[in-house]
Amino acid sequence: MKQSRFTILKNEPLTSTVYRMVLEGDTSAITKTGQFLNIKIDGLFLRRPISVCDYDDKTVTILYKVVGAGTEAMKLMAPPSQLDILTGLGNGYDTTKSGSCPLLIGGGVGVPPMYRLAKNLLAEGKTPIVILGFNTKDEAFYIEEFEHLGAKVLVATSDGSLGTKGFVTDIVSNLSDYTYFYACGPEPMLKALSDCTKTSGQLSFEERMGCGFGACMGCSCETKYGSKRICKDGPVLEKEEIIW
Known part of the structure; x- marks a missing residue:
């Protein structure tokens, strides 16, 4: 697990409720597909767990559905906002x-x-x-x-x-x-x-x-x-x- 700050590069709708966010930062702790991120949202006590869609050595892509206060706040975020994120969580697929x-x-x-x-x-x-x-x-x-x-x-x-x-x-x-x-x-x-x-x-x-x-x-x-x-x-x- 690693705690890092990521910069939002893109945050765009795919459907009326599903969004794609591309983040730039330290992805070194993401080692297996199926792992997830835990994202800190200002004003909310608990982080929001979001699965990893794709990643490389500089960026990570997530897709999320707007269903509550946390994801509603994420929908409104625009580049180059930054997020505090825990990466490398979970065991992933074998x-x-x-x-x-x-x-x-x-x-x-x-x-x-x-x-x-x-x-x-x-x-x-x-x-x-x-x-x-x-x-x-x-x-x-x-x-x-x-x-x-x-x-x-x-x-x-x-x-x-x-x-x-x-x-x-x-x-x-x-x-x-x-x-x-x-x-x-x-x-x-x-x-x-x-x-x-x-x-x-x-x-x-x-x-x-x-x-x-x-x-x-x-x-x-x-x-x-x-x-x-x-x-x-x-x-x-x-x-x-x-x-x-």
Whole structure:
């Protein structure tokens, strides 16, 4: 973990509620896809945990949905404002278990970490299939960005306005030739995927946090191997260890 100040380079809307922010600063503590940032917002006591979408040696990109006071404040921030950020938090995904054709499944604001994961897997010579789930076409984002990487992209929307009508599980249930899966999204989606997938996999959990680095025990959950902290032992857990 590292505490640093980052400068906002871009803060732009992707949909009516989802924004992309590009930050410049010390990214050396970000070592694995699936890790997250914890951002200090002036006037608010708790930092806001936001997953990493992409990063390089100078910048980090996050996608966030405006859902409360913290993200509402972030929406109004403009370059070159600065933010106090904790980086390198969480365990991230393990790509060594992926096999040759893994599924990458993102639901809503669970989509962002799938982007860097797809980039990494493609660089390793894998052939990932990306499955993205949204409520409506108007809420969809980052489909073209995944396609530009060279990944096969399948989309599900609850109302059928784009792609398959239904949920990501409706797409997964009709696939058979995949070797592993990675997922991030709301807990009901993760549970449904755990039930319908034919292979092992890794699931990233979205959880309200206190400290964000394992000290307060505020985001603990029970697993088959005892209590684990989502912020430090997670947010990525393996399918077989989760107690639903």
